[in-house]
Amino acid sequence: MTATERPPADASLNFECELTDPPEKVWRALTEAELLAAWMMPNDITPEVGSRFAFDGPEAPIECEILEAEPGRLLRYSWRERPSKGNGGRQVPLDGRLDSIVTFTLDPTVSGGTHLRIVHE
Secondary structure (H helix, E strand, C coil), X not given: CCCCCCCCCCCCEEEEEEECCCHHHHHHHHHCHHHHHHHCCCECCCCCCCCEEEEXXXXXXXXXXXEEEECCCXXXXXXXXXXXXXXXXXCCCCCCCEXXXXXXXXXXXXXCCEEEEEEEC
């Protein structure tokens, strides 16, 4: 893929890493608004299935809903971005929406840390 080509609309982003912190601490970083804001964006997350929250995105709020929440193990939420007309060069579907699902999977490691997998699809 060249720098000017864009990934297909159905492509997903996958990240995996090993963290030295235990799953409980990583869970807190993903689900406590102040901690999540420190590495992502300001938000009003409540990690309960069915709860809605928003990230204060750079151009417009990103609307989310918790789809699954298993403390210390799994967090999945919808991600609904409604970019403004100046979308910063991002590929935007014809209807102007970017709808996706973000999944965080946390698995304990033998050393007491966390194997974190993030999928944004």
